[in-house]
Amino acid sequence: MNDLRRTLLWSVFAVSLLMLWDGWLRHTGQPSLFAPAPAVATAPASAASQGSVPTAAALPGAAPAVAAAASAGASAPAVPREMVTVTTDVVKATVDTDGGSLVKVELLKHSDQHESGRNMVVLDKTATHTYVAETGLVGQRAGETLPNHTTPFTVLPGTRTLADGADALTLTLESQPVNGVKLVKTYTFKRGDYAIGVKQEVVNASAVAVHPQVYLQLTRDRSDPAAAAGPAFLGGPVAYTGMAVYNEKGKYQKLSFDDLDSGKASFEKTDKSGWVAMVQHHFASAWLNNEPVEREFFGKKIGTGLYATGMLFSLGEVAAGQSKAFESTLFVGPQEENRLKALAEGLEYTKDYGWTHIMAAPLFWLLDKLHGILGNWGWAIVALVVLLKAAFYWLNASAYRSMAKMKALNPRIQQLRENLKDNPQQMQQEMLKIYREEKVNPIGGCLPILIQIPVFIALYSVLSSSVEIRNAPWIGWITDLSVMDPYFVLPALMTASTLLQTWLNPTPPDPVQAKMMWIMPLVFSVMFFFFPAGLVLYWLTNNILSIAQQWMINKQLGVQN
Numbered sequence: 001m002n003d004l005r006r007t008l009l010w011s012v013f014a015v016s017l018l019m020l021w022d023g024w025l026r027h028t029g030q031p032s033l034f035a036p037a038p039a040v041a042t043a044p045a046s047a048a049s050q051g052s053v054p055t056a057a058a059l060p061g062a063a064p065a066v067a068a069a070a071s072a073g074a075s076a077p078a079v080p081r082e083m084v085t086v087t088t089d090v091v092k093a094t095v096d097t098d099g100g101s102l103v104k105v106e107l108l109k110h111s112d113q114h115e116s117g118r119n120m121v122v123l124d125k126t127a128t129h130t131y132v133a134e135t136g137l138v139g140q141r142a143g144e145t146l147p148n149h150t151t152p153f154t155v156l157p158g159t160r161t162l163a164d165g166a167d168a169l170t171l172t173l174e175s176q177p178v179n180g181v182k183l184v185k186t187y188t189f190k191r192g193d194y195a196i197g198v199k200q201e202v203v204n205a206s207a208v209a210v211h212p213q214v215y216l217q218l219t220r221d222r223s224d225p226a227a228a229a230g231p232a233f234l235g236g237p238v239a240y241t242g243m244a245v246y247n248e249k250g251k252y253q254k255l256s257f258d259d260l261d262s263g264k265a266s267f268e269k270t271d272k273s274g275w276v277a278m279v280q281h282h283f284a285s286a287w288l289n290n291e292p293v294e295r296e297f298f299g300k301k302i303g304t305g306l307y308a309t310g311m312l313f314s315l316g317e318v319a320a321g322q323s324k325a326f327e328s329t330l331f332v333g334p335q336e337e338n339r340l341k342a343l344a345e346g347l348e349y350t351k352d353y354g355w356t357h358i359m360a361a362p363l364f365w366l367l368d369k370l371h372g373i374l375g376n377w378g379w380a381i382v383a384l385v386v387l388l389k390a391a392f393y394w395l396n397a398s399a400y401r402s403m404a405k406m407k408a409l410n411p412r413i414q415q416l417r418e419n420l421k422d423n424p425q426q427m428q429q430e431m432l433k434i435y436r437e438e439k440v441n442p443i444g445g446c447l448p449i450l451i452q453i454p455v456f457i458a459l460y461s462v463l464s465s466s467v468e469i470r471n472a473p474w475i476g477w478i479t480d481l482s483v484m485d486p487y488f489v490l491p492a493l494m495t496a497s498t499l500l501q502t503w504l505n506p507t508p509p510d511p512v513q514a515k516m517m518w519i520m521p522l523v524f525s526v527m528f529f530f531f532p533a534g535l536v537l538y539w540l541t542n543n544i545l546s547i548a549q550q551w552m553i554n555k556q557l558g559v560q561n
Contacts, residue, residue: 079152079176086171088162088189091332093196096125099149100173100185102133102196105332107283111471113483122283122332130306131220131278133285133330135200137183140211140314146202147175147183149217167191180206194333195288195343201325204318211317214326216287217310218243218278219302222257240279240352243309245297247274252349255299260307269297276309277350282467284350287311288329288343334467337364351465359458364466371468377481378474381534385541388455389549397553456539463534474537481534488529490536495525497543501550 082097094104103125110120123131136148153173162169168190175183181204188197202212222241243255250268259265272294277286287310289295299309318324331343335351353360366387370380413431420427463469463482470482477487485491498521528536 079154081152082155084155084160084171084173086160086169086187086189088169088193089191090194091189092119093187093189093332095171095173095187097153097155097173099134099136099151100153100175100183101135101149102187102330102332105285107194107333110283110334110467113470113480120283122280122285129221129223131285132218133287133332134215134217134219135185135198136215137181137200137202137212138215138312140213144210144212145179146181146210146212147178151175151178151183153185162189162191177205180204181210181212194331194339196330196332197327198330199325199327201323202315202318203323204320207320209317209319212315212324214313214315214328215310216276216289216313216328216330217308218276218285218287219306219308220278221305222307240354241281242279243299243307244277244279244350245274245299245309246277246344246346246349247271247297252346255309257301257307260299260301265299267297267299271295271297273345274311275344275347276311277347278309279350279352282335282465282470283333284335285330285332286344286347286350288331288347289313289327290329290344334470335465336468337466338368351467353458353461353465356458356461359454360461360465363455363458364462367462368468376474377469377472377534378478378537381481381537382541384459385538385545389542389545393549397549456535459538460531460535463532463538469534472534474533478533478537481537482532484530485533485536490533490540491525491529491531494528494536494540494543495522497540497547498525500547501543 079097083103084095084097086093086095090107090109092104092106092108093102095101096103102123104121105123107120107122112118112120123133125132134149136151137146138148139146153175156172156174158171159169160171168188171187171189173185175185181202184201184203186197186199186201188199190197198216200214202210204210240254240256242257243260245253245255245267247268249271253267255265255267272292273290274295274297275286275288276297276299277284289311293313296312297310298312300307302308313326315324315326329343331340331347333339335348337348337351340347340350363384367377367380367384370383370387371377374380374383412434416430416434417427420430466482470480472481473479474481477489478485502521528539
């Protein structure tokens with residue numbers, strides 16, 4: 001029975017850590033232990049520079065293909081291309097006058113963990129990487145060609161930097177007429193806000209009525225922007241990278257690049273509410289419209305290595321000489337859970353906990369409350385462990401009493417094994433008899449580990465996914481709880497505490513098992529040298545409290561430590 005307890009304990013622990021390690025490898029883009037790594041396609045420079053024009057195939061319910069602005073407005077005078085940069089206290093955004101698209105967003109409050117001294121860039125358009133937010137019009141009826149995200153725009157005069165004391169600034173662009181129809185885009189950037197107001201006004205200066213549809217589209221390739229910086233081995237987890245659609249009918253639906261490639265992507269395509277997003281580790285972009293109006297959702301591959309997701313809204317008829325406006329919100333920023341919840345229903349799901357959501361979400365809620373009280377994420381993690389240990393105190397105490405009694409019985413068990421080593425069956429019977437007489441459960445000591453494993457995995461997900469903890473310091477040398485300890489101090493202390501726990505535990509009668517009890521903690525501790533410092537801090541704090549509780553129980557029962 002003692003052998004069974006040891007086997008069960010280490011089997012569960014080994015399998016759990018093996019699965020955790022495999023999950024880490026897959027999250028960091030490395031090959032899984034159980035499957036080959038998927039191929040990753042990148043967008044060629046030509047696709048990045050050309051973008052895509054909505055067509056009937058790309059936009060659900062759209063009219064026949066939209067002609068490029070170059071052909072629709074061939075007689076219009078050439079408009080010089082300009083990259084317009086707008087700066088607030090939290091973002092530095094670049095708008096391309098060719099299409100009036102947002103082609104770069106730099107987050108001034110978030111550093112790039114892969115390139116020292118550089119701010120985090122979410123949207124970007126370079127020769128090797130495309131990730132942009134596009135808008136435009138598509139005609140609802142055959143033959144209606146309207147301004148879209150390839151049409152040249154002109155920037156209207158205005159300030160480009162948020163002034164001291166100002167709450168917002170606006171950037172307005174006006175398209176060249178396409179068949180007598182102009183599109184006026186107004187971006188509104190607010191102080192301290194990652195949500196950008198986007199107003200599109202259709203001005204019909206033609207002699208006939210038009211029936212425009214507005215599309216809001218996010219276009220990107222499937223490469224991870226951080227990959228260009230060459231992330232270090234296990235330098236930090238990368239969560240789901242891909243598209244997401246949310247609406248009342250289907251709730252949160254992921255559209256992976258692989259599913260789009262294979263044509264297996266499935267999602268609700270129409271509803272009166274919802275949003276679309278591009279998701280990556282710690283950051284997201286999303287088109288939002290919280291008005292209860294009918295919309296169509298789309299997501300597909302639109303070119304070599306390029307993918308798009310978006311929404312399509314009908315504006316009805318715009319009579320000759322009339323105009324009609326449509327307002328939406330573009331979010332580009334960190335996945336701060338409370339901020340996301342306030343913007344739109346379900347937007348917090350872009351912070352992807354995966355299958356651990358049922359435990360990870362309440363753990364983050366509690367951790368966030370503790371941070372609000374203590375003002376430091378590291379101390380919040382310590383306080384979280386204290387609360388969890390208090391919640392399971394009596395359950396753990398029962399397990400530790402069982403372990404203490406096992407340690408007290410070890411001399412008798414060792415003597416029994418020596419006397420009956422030639423009769424294993426009788427030895428097992430005598431051992432069971434001793435356990436019954438002393439009211440000891442040989443597998444009772446497994447309980448603390450079994451309780452810790454799901455909490456550990458859920459907290460791993462919280463610390464990996466929470467941008468709130470990104471770049472968050474604790475004390476001294478720990479300047480970022482979301483990455484590994486740069487000097488390996490916490491992993492070393494964690495290893496020492498694990499060995500101390502092993503010493504407090506009852507020694508297995510079998511010499512081979514006794515050696516394994518010392519070797520296994522050292523083997524598994526190697527993994528913790530590459531885990532986020534916050535996760536190691538959790539495990540170290542848990543070990544220290546467990547050691548204190550076990551030491552106290554051993555003293556109460558008169559067991560020699």
